[in-house]
Amino acid sequence: MDARFIPEPVHLIRFAPELLLTVFATLIMVLDPLTKEGEKHRLGILALVGLLAAAWGAAVAAANPGTAFSDMLLVDGFATFFRYLSILVGVLTLACSFAYLKREQADSGEYYALLLFSIAGQCVMVSANELIMIFIGLEISSIASYVLAGYLRDDKRNNESALKYFLLGSFATAFLLYGIAWIYGITGSTNLAEIQRVLSNRDIAPSVNLIGASAALMFVGFAFKVSAAPFQVWAPDVYQGAPAPVSAFLSAGPKAAAFAIFLRVYITAFEPIADQWQAVLWASALATMIVGNFAALLQSNIKRLLAYSSIAHAGYVLVAVTTHSQIGTAAAMFYLAAYAFMNVGAFAVVTHFARQGERYVNIEDLAGLGQRQPVTAALLSIFLLSFIGVPLTAGFFGKFYIFKAALDANLVWLTVLGLLNSAVAAYYYLRIIVVMYFHEPSESVADLQSPAPGIQAVLWASAAATLILGVFPSWVLDFAGKAALK
Amino acid sequence: MDAILFLIFAAIAVGCGVNLVVQRHPISSALSLVGVMAALAVLYLLLGAEFMAAAQMIVYAGAIMVLFVFTIMLLNAGSERKTDKALFARLFGVPALIGFIVLIGFLIRTLLPKTENVVFGTFTEGTARGVGLKLFTEYLLPFEVTSLLILIAILGAVVLARKEI
């Protein structure tokens, strides 16, 4: 056998986070039947250990950068950044889930195992250097997410959410695959660097229209996963119907990973035709911001509102992708990290507030939270202010870097329209704050217990991170800047 | 000979595909899909994809479609009722679809570099040996990672379909 295909130990090290996650997830599956009812949260703690081990694994892998398994994987700063981000979102989601699962009497090892598998899939995605690996990673992450979205299988909203996510997700994946098939046919390779090489060589490169068409088909798949217009339609329904911690997870983790492959494919493989896809992304970014922000104005359900807000924020990140510059990539990475914190934080409050069966998910139900639980309300306000982009919060610098990158790339109109959009967005976030502080307490807050320890930990950690990123953005931005793709 | 085989089986594939779309009863659609798959298996053979033709029959037509048929029987799914809730789908879906096919057909016809003719037997790498060699060397990692995928599928099916929590 050809010697270059025999995996070396260093290859396994580069693959360490995924391996560790798989080992722990499998362990949890095995231990699940051996764990008594009511003790299942211990498996969750094991999952937490697994995530921390995976973070350590990612650090070890980052110390040994390079490709692995005949160029299938590429461990670079970019991959490491998103590996950390995925794992981090996993940790935060896990901490929210303890209380949720206990409350819904649905604690089981499978939930934790699926969460770990999904994160493993995201880690594969973000470090993939091959369209095959991207596809498989994407599917691992997605299939686990489909199940998580429908985790409470006796809940009609969960069912519908899972069904919509699954059917539409597979539908969009088929488009992605079709695009991959074409790009393979045109370039004869599925390796990103090789594709870029062929596409940039004008003598070899075939018709630009065909390349554009395959880029378009792949765009459908990626745009769907990041909920970019006009492929954002699924997101509100799915996020609204899924269990609250899962919605938090879906809108932060898989979305960030999807952005990672979006960036990698478009900035590596399709860079030679950037002039063409830039126009499409321009329009898509604008439409995404508009749809997200204006539809969010209409919502009375807070989960749905956060879903539209997540669409709007995807629009801001798309502005950064549109620049296809290193600084834009770094801005997108920073924004995704900042968004992960504030978003999971906001969903943690929803998880806490909704109570059993997610009864209280209307904005009006939050009335009087400012008096009843001032700390929770204050923390939620921090997240909302960060969503708005008020200075000293992470959201401000996120937007600042993105629009700066856009201006550097001469996207003046997109910047102006994006800023206008973020001005509109202030209305609906503000409304939540107004309801919390300035409305008479409703009966929905009367029997509210104080948040469970896990949720409190998430709230404090996310708020601290939101503020720290707002005051010392350089810490993350330097990392992102060094890791950003050229 | 190649041309005739192609035309026959392409016709079968398209015919069965159309049937899938127009049939009201899911079981008819499922059987049509099996027909498409079988026809495609022959076309794979023509293209020199021996291993894939076999896998297509065994995995796709054999395993996956049996699962489908089984589910249809289990749920006792009858003919679908006529509803007109999906107004948008009716108004825009079909024109969009026609546009899609025309567009892709157009792109292929006019833009793909003048393609060679497919002659059976000129490409013989697609045997189990050829595929296996690649699969266990270059594509070792994705192959191993798909095991994870299957594991998740089993786990997911168990989570969703078992009797009580």
Add this chain to the structure above:
Amino acid sequence: MEHLWLIPALPLAGFALNGTVGKRLPQIAVSLIAVAMPVLSFLWVLKTLSSLGSLETAYIERYFTWIESGALNIGVDFMVDRLTAVMLLVVTGIGSLIHLYAVGYMAHEGGYYRFFAYLNLFMFFMLTLVLGANYLLMFVGWEGVGLCSYLLIGFYFVRKSAADAAKKAFIVNRIGDFGYTLALFLMFVQFGSLDFGKVFAAVAPMPVEHSAGLLTAIALLLFVGATGKSAQIPLYVWLPDAMEGPTPVSALIHAATMVTAGVYMVARSAVIYQHAPLAMEVVAIIGLLTAVLAATIGITQYDIKKVFAYSTVSQLGYMFLACGVGAFAAGIYHVVTHAFFKALLFLGAGSVIHALEGEQDLRQMGGLRKKIPITFAVLCCAWVAIAGIPPFAGYFSKDEILLAAHHHHPWMYWVGVVTAAMTAFYVSRAMFLCFFGQYRGHHHPHESPFIMWGPLAVLAALSLFGGWYFKVPNYLAPLFPLAEGGHEMALVAISVAAGVLGIGVAYVLYVVKPGLADSIASALGGFYKLVYNKYLVDELYDAAVVRPIVHGSRSLLWRVVDVGLIDGCVNGTATLARGVGGVLRAFQSGNIRNYAAWVTLGSVAVLVVLGIAVGGAR
């Protein structure tokens, strides 16, 4: 190192202390912390200024690099020059006095610790705004003070009007901030930096733009920000409503400090404005218009705080007039004297309201000069100051402005003089209605405690002699050279006479012949009503801005009702709304097949664009 950071850090510490443990502390401890921090901050400012000496050039302290990415390098830098020094003294000095006053005023209110926590937080952001050595840090303070203002306006959240006013303030300010943000980006793109020093160094050698150009755009965008924060046409509408907040807040934030941030920012950016005469002209005209418009509205109002609120808007207009005609020093001078007498007016009004147990309607007052003599005495000091009677505070600064305006365009001077007369008139009217004649209400007025009138006495002294003692333009001369040419005594005399005339007319109308004012009002009929209803500007905005947005999106309807910009009169015209809502429903019908059709449609569109339309671009 002068440790400038201590100046904002002290109030921040106060916020942190009161915000976290204030609920459990006794009231006296909360007050002590809350008042001590601004006072210490004031003392630190004095110490710093004395050790920095003459400050002929700016003194800058760098703490750490905040953002470093590519060409962008922004540090957390604080800067003190003479302009900053003036602002620092006003903010910390007046701020301390108002904190002290608030201890008495808020003594019996709920959420005592919360109030002072917010107030200290405000001080932190305001001082950051003033000290920041670049536009981004200034923006941090700028947004922060807006946030605190929002929290404090809505402090009495049980009153719906308070919550509405808070939201209105925040939203109107967002429009202004949008302009500021755009200016920020434009400056960065053009100059590659946001540091005051670097930006101004880059602007200085550029030619003066006689037609609209880049600098004009930056200057105008900055001014859009200023119109929001400093309540100028067309964004002034939030300030009168902001009087829903507790009176010390009105005095500190909505009279003495925050609202003057726009003036400070324009003065700070003087170099940019001097290179954009077109923008200067816009600033001057907007300022002048605001001054006149707000003064006329002030004449007709009966709520004592609303009268002073419109007066604030009008006086801010004066300040921008000064900046617009190039007399930046005069503008800052007026910021200072205005801080003295307007804070005093508000605090005095608060004392009256306190005495009358919450009554704010002038028609329910009268004859109070015997019942609350100390309040009356201090308010008289503010009265003569704002009316521009020499040698009191307002006279000096207003005179500077009017002379500069005359130098620029004589007609501006004359409009300014008329406004000065109106100013004297409405303040006198309020004073006469409140303190003279017979008591018309049914409360039992009582004098306020010492802790409240103590600060009033200090402010009264400042209102009387502060203008004469603190010659701000001379101090600022290194930054803004003094205008040549002496004072034309005729012009001075005219403006003083206008003030005296205003007082006299008010005396006749409200003391000598009390019925006359009403008959004049009814003689003016429709016009009076128009002015009384604030020129229907709120309603106009409603029709021109709010409703179209409302109808653009179904939900905006109830959202804006929530905001309070309209009072539920929006039925009937929902056709368009239904149309948009219908389209939205078609997109988000919950039906999977529709979604799939949408995805297909989208993919065709993307395919057409990428596969065919731009295919030939390469």
Add this chain to the structure above:
Amino acid sequence: MPSSVPLSWYLILSAILFGLGVAGFVVRRNIITVFMSIELMLNAVNLSFIAFSYQLRQVDGHIFSFFVMVVAAAEAAVGLAIILTVFKNRATLAIDDVSSLKN
């Protein structure tokens, strides 16, 4: 009659089948049929992979389509389980009835 056909015919067949799959997804009202339409689309993609593989004289396309097949199997397992839960809770397989989450 020529003895062989150009490769682009295969690709056009693939496009037609893909389009039929899309059509099935949009027009069919039974969830299981909709799911089968997705399978049809994946089959169409596989045909493209194998056709391109022939043109390039590479096995890589076969391997890609092999992975697509594996993924399809995994998706079928999970998808049918999801459909089962929907059916258990709603006693319907009509896709139009599963539309309670909306604006």
